[in-house]
Amino acid sequence: MKTPITVSVTGAAGQIGYALLFRIASGAMFGPEQPVNLRLIEIEPALPALEGVVMELDDCAFPLLQDVVTTADLDEGFKEANWVLLVGSVPRKDGMERNDLLGINGKIFTGQGEAIGRSAAEDVRVLVVGNPCNTNCLIAMHHASGVPKERFFAMTMLDENRAKSQLAVKAGVHSSAVTNMCIWGNHSSTQYPDFYSAKINGVSAAEVIGDEAWLKETFIPAVQQRGSAIIKARGASSAASAANGVVDTVKRLTTPTPAGDWFSVAVCSPGAYGIDEGLIASMPIRTDDGETWSVVEGVQVNAFSRAKIDASVAELNAEKDAVSALL
Numbered sequence: 001m002k003t004p005i006t007v008s009v010t011g012a013a014g015q016i017g018y019a020l021l022f023r024i025a026s027g028a029m030f031g032p033e034q035p036v037n038l039r040l041i042e043i044e045p046a047l048p049a050l051e052g053v054v055m056e057l058d059d060c061a062f063p064l065l066q067d068v069v070t071t072a073d074l075d076e077g078f079k080e081a082n083w084v085l086l087v088g089s090v091p092r093k094d095g096m097e098r099n100d101l102l103g104i105n106g107k108i109f110t111g112q113g114e115a116i117g118r119s120a121a122e123d124v125r126v127l128v129v130g131n132p133c134n135t136n137c138l139i140a141m142h143h144a145s146g147v148p149k150e151r152f153f154a155m156t157m158l159d160e161n162r163a164k165s166q167l168a169v170k171a172g173v174h175s176s177a178v179t180n181m182c183i184w185g186n187h188s189s190t191q192y193p194d195f196y197s198a199k200i201n202g203v204s205a206a207e208v209i210g211d212e213a214w215l216k217e218t219f220i221p222a223v224q225q226r227g228s229a230i231i232k233a234r235g236a237s238s239a240a241s242a243a244n245g246v247v248d249t250v251k252r253l254t255t256p257t258p259a260g261d262w263f264s265v266a267v268c269s270p271g272a273y274g275i276d277e278g279l280i281a282s283m284p285i286r287t288d289d290g291e292t293w294s295v296v297e298g299v300q301v302n303a304f305s306r307a308k309i310d311a312s313v314a315e316l317n318a319e320k321d322a323v324s325a326l327l
């Protein structure tokens with residue numbers, strides 16, 4: 001049997017946790033041959049509810065699930081973790097922007113970053129989901145002493161999947177025909193889903209759709225505002241699709257990217273595409289070995305795209321300034 005991968009999940013008793021843990025344990029994240037250990041972290045008052053989730057995990061008798069630990073102690077929770085999924089935090093309500101949560105959620109990520117630095121495995125990779133995820137990731141990264149910056153990620157895969165789905169419906173194709181879908185910048189209402197570089201069956205999406213007004217005035221806001229639309233409709237923020245985004249992000253970071261394609265995840269910017277070095281910003285990423293990633297070079301950025309990317313990067317800089325006391 002392969003050595004199990006240890007996955008730590010914070011906020012494990014929350015709504016994303018409930019949709020996520022079963023998919024990790026079933027093999028959807030690391031494949032049907034890879035055993036997993038789960039280390040589930042919650043705040044003290046949520047531990048009884050978490051025990052109920054663990055009872056349900058037991059009741060699935062998943063062949064790949066080895067050990068399950070529940071705890072409110074961060075060092076115990078992150079012990080020897082190969083992957084840390086930072087989900088635990090407060091979601092926004094109708095009428096809020098995600099960065100309205102910075103004051104409530106930002107401070108959670110200082111102690112979590114420190115504990116990851118102390119207790120996680122040497123090869124740990126960290127994906128931040130809790131909002132505002134880019135800046136929370138920046139905070140965690142800053143405090144995780146000894147963990148290379150390249151191992152920190154914030155999630156924009158849900159936005160990528162939303163964008164692919166919207167383009168597919170408009171073009172009358174299956175979503176799998178849409179590739180090269182880059183979300184630039186922040187996981188927020190300033191994000192830029194780049195329809196110029198996206199492809200449908202290998203041809204520029206802008207060309208296939210042939211309606212720039214729709215792309216600029218309907219498609220972009222639809223993707224930017226999709227989280228709000230879900231909150232309005234469901235009375236709670238997206239959970240199953242968010243959990244699916246987590247599964248897809250980890251899968252794409254751990255398996256070689258198909259030739260010519262890329263995917264979206266926010267990484268610590270190396271200064272590519274004029275995005276300030278050190279910001280956690282989404283850009284076109286690929287991996288050839290499933291371990292190390294690189295920014296795809298040479299993606300065309302026209303004046304329209306440049307302005308959209310700059311606006312989102314400006315917001316990331318403003319969020320960084322707002323949490324300067326935590327950095």
Ligand SMILES: NC(=O)C1=CN([C@@H]2O[C@H](COP(=O)(O)OP(=O)(O)OC[C@H]3O[C@@H](n4cnc5c(N)ncnc54)[C@H](O)[C@@H]3O)[C@@H](O)[C@H]2O)C=CC1
Binds near residue numbers: 015131
């Ligand atoms: N990046 C993305 O694409 C998305 C991000 N999100 C964000 O994910 C986060 C979680 O969402 P939900 O699961 O719907 O929320 P939820 O409220 O259902 O669950 C959050 C869980 O986190 C726990 N928690 C709070 N503080 C914690 C701490 N310090 N340590 C450990 N656990 C803690 C809570 O007890 C709760 O069980 C929110 O911030 C939400 O905005 C949601 C959807 C998509």
Ligand SMILES: O=C([O-])CC(=O)C(=O)O
Binds near residue numbers: 091098158237
């Ligand atoms: O919109 C929210 O607050 C939750 C979220 O991040 C999303 O659905 O993209």
